[in-house]
Amino acid sequence: MQKKPEILAPAGDFEKMKYAIAYGADAVYLAGSSFGMRAAAANFSANGLREGIAYAHARGVKCYITVNIIPSNADLERLPDYLALLQDAGADALIIADVGVLAMAKRFAPKIPVHISTQTSILNHAAASFWAEQGAGRIVLARELSLDEIAEIRAKTPPELEIEAFVHGAMCISYSGRCLISQYLTGRDANHGACAQPCRWKYQLVEEKRPGEYFPVVEGDQGTYLYNSKDLCMIDHLPEMIAAGVDSFKIEGRNKTAYYAAGVTSAYRRAVDLYWEAGRPERFPLPEEIRAEVCKVSHRNYYTGFYFGREENGQYYEDSQYIRDWEVTGLLDETDSSGNAVFRLKNRFYPGDTLELMQPGKAPYVFTAERITDDEGAVLEVVHHPEMRFHLDFPFPVSRFAILRREKNAE
Numbered sequence: 072m073q074k075k076p077e078i079l080a081p082a083g084d085f086e087k088m089k090y091a092i093a094y095g096a097d098a099v100y101l102a103g104s105s106f107g108m109r110a111a112a113a114n115f116s117a118n119g120l121r122e123g124i125a126y127a128h129a130r131g132v133k134c135y136i137t138v139n140i141i142p143s144n145a146d147l148e149r150l151p152d153y154l155a156l157l158q159d160a161g162a163d164a165l166i167i168a169d170v171g172v173l174a175m176a177k178r179f180a181p182k183i184p185v186h187i188s189t190q191t192s193i194l195n196h197a198a199a200s201f202w203a204e205q206g207a208g209r210i211v212l213a214r215e216l217s218l219d220e221i222a223e224i225r226a227k228t229p230p231e232l233e234i235e236a237f238v239h240g241a242m243c244i245s246y247s248g249r250c251l252i253s254q255y256l257t258g259r260d261a262n263h264g265a266c267a268q269p270c271r272w273k274y275q276l277v278e279e280k281r282p283g284e285y286f287p288v289v290e291g292d293q294g295t296y297l298y299n300s301k302d303l304c305m306i307d308h309l310p311e312m313i314a315a316g317v318d319s320f321k322i323e324g325r326n327k328t329a330y331y332a333a334g335v336t337s338a339y340r341r342a343v344d345l346y347w348e349a350g351r352p353e354r355f356p357l358p359e360e361i362r363a364e365v366c367k368v369s370h371r372n373y374y375t376g377f378y379f380g381r382e383e384n385g386q387y388y389e390d391s392q393y394i395r396d397w398e399v400t401g402l403l404d405e406t407d408s409s410g411n412a413v414f415r416l417k418n419r420f421y422p423g424d425t426l427e428l429m430q431p432g433k434a435p436y437v438f439t440a441e442r443i444t445d446d447e448g449a450v451l452e453v454v455h456h457p458e459m460r461f462h463l464d465f466p467f468p469v470s471r472f473a474i475l476r477r478e479k480n481a482e
Contacts, residue, residue: 095340240323
């Protein structure tokens, strides 16, 4: 019988890690200051890695470290010490994309299990079995696979080989993220984690003899986003993912906010838990409140990627804009058992506004902000100074890592 799938959340820095863990991650993936594919994220120093791994382990959460750049000779010189550090710090797995790095990991960090990165474009069972023969404990599948193809890979690979697949987040227009456009246009190497995301830029044509005169391409009057993609969202199809044999549900987003890590992790955690509690029925209507959660974080239009075939509801997206209908108004600073909660302001709001209180493992609590006070007990008519502390009373104790938010266009 298949185990309950793992919820694997992004941890771009220590704060994001804490929120992902609080909101239900079974494991987090993160990087040190080098060798990872998200150089724009804050990432973790050597001491930060030790502290972060210890924090996660104290809460029963695993830490997978990305060592998945495509390295040059110069990169390899620093790698042995880094791998030894990760083993000493207690990393639960290394996410690797390069065969040279794999060989060095076996030598300098032999106690750490190896996960093979999506950057290797594992698209078939022969490739998956090859990596298992090389000692990999898990493969991270290419995002271009259908569920039927994943099921065949599961059926034709060693049962002890774990399968990880993305369930949510940004999609790269390049095959399994192996992009050369950024390097060509900006000198920033995507394969070293420094992608400038030129896929999100707006493109038009310029004719050689008419400099400065721009011609729209066929996609629309506002230009063309020919490399752009919608965001992946499989929140409604977790039973199909489980049936296909996926062991770990991976959420993209190490460059996203702590609020994103909390909201998306919470949605997938609660969805999987409800499905398991219901006995894994063939038909499982997802509660609308959970589905709505993934729409309350910044995102592009959602689609189901390649899981149901390459023509399913289209990868193309008409512009590069995010949908940001909700905003965070405050992050919890401290609380007491009587329900008095102190927050730090992130975005301005007024008495009378309708807010939602997010808490780990719970449905959002909707309320009207009525009596708001400062640290001296004075009633506030507006809460508008960045990072100012403000007090709200609730009819229950407020959980640590609680988040306040509001719908931007709500009256």
